[in-house]
Amino acid sequence: xxxxxxxTLAMPLAKWIGNFIMERGHLPSxxxxxxxxxxxxxxxxxxxxxxxxxxxxFLIALVFPRNGNLVIDVISSSGELSDALEVVxxxxxxxEAFVVEILPTNDLxxxxxxxxxxxxxxxxSLELESSPVLGYxxxxxxxxxLVIDDETYERWNEADDIHTCPICGGELAWRKEKAYCADxxxxxxxxxx
Ligand SMILES: [Zn+2]
Numbered sequence: 017x018x019x020x021x022x023x024t025l026a027m028p029l030a031k032w033i034g035n036f037i038m039e040r041g042h043l044p045s046x047x048x049x050x051x052x053x054x055x056x057x058x059x060x061x062x063x064x065x066x067x068x069x070x071x072x073x074f075l076i077a078l079v080f081p082r083n084g085n086l087v088i089d090v091i092s093s094s095g096e097l098s099d100a101l102e103v104v105x106x107x108x109x110x111x112e113a114f115v116v117e118i119l120p121t122n123d124l125x126x127x128x129x130x131x132x133x134x135x136x137x138x139x140x141s142l143e144l145e146s147s148p149v150l151g152y153x154x155x156x157x158x159x160x161x162l163v164i165d166d167e168t169y170e171r172w173n174e175a176d177d178i179h180t181c182p183i184c185g186g187e188l189a190w191r192k193e194k195a196y197c198a199d200x201x202x203x204x205x206x207x208x209x
């Protein structure tokens with residue numbers, strides 16, 4: 017997995033949190049998040065009063081517990097804030113569901129959801145109720161691709177327009193199992209399990 021821009025960490029992280037909730041029925045603890053960050057190749061540089069800071073070659077991630085919610089801010093290690101993202105996970109008692117979403121800190125630019133839809137998990141059945149388009153990033157000779165599994169692709173195809181880029185909201189051009197976005201430069205690749 018390649019971690020360059022904040023999106024390359026935020027998407028796999030959100031997917032991991034969603035899978036964790038579906039398996040265990042609760043949000044991951046700070047300790048669970050620390051282990052996962054390290055397994056993604058990030059180094060822990062600070063841990064203080066619930067705040068944890070992680071550093072990769074190109075990224076810095078800050079993990080905060082906030083009123084029982086989990087908040088992870090991801091910024092470029094250059095200090096550039098325009099592409100910074102926040103991954104937020106919470107238990108929404110009103111809709112009786114767990115929600116995981118990726119929010120651009122600069123929300124003037126992009127009105128859609130990053131990942132098309134937030135992750136919404138029923139608090140009782142722990143079933144996925146939305147169609148998020150999340151995966152991990154891989155680089156090949158054609159560029160950087162968001163790699164999604166076929167299950168994610170099928171849900172997306174049924175619920176939404178597969179020509180909308182899950183990263184920037186731009187238009188995707190599909191060629192067989194791969195799609196290209198001229199707006200953000202990332203692509204999407206479907207990998208059959
Ligand atoms: Zn795009």
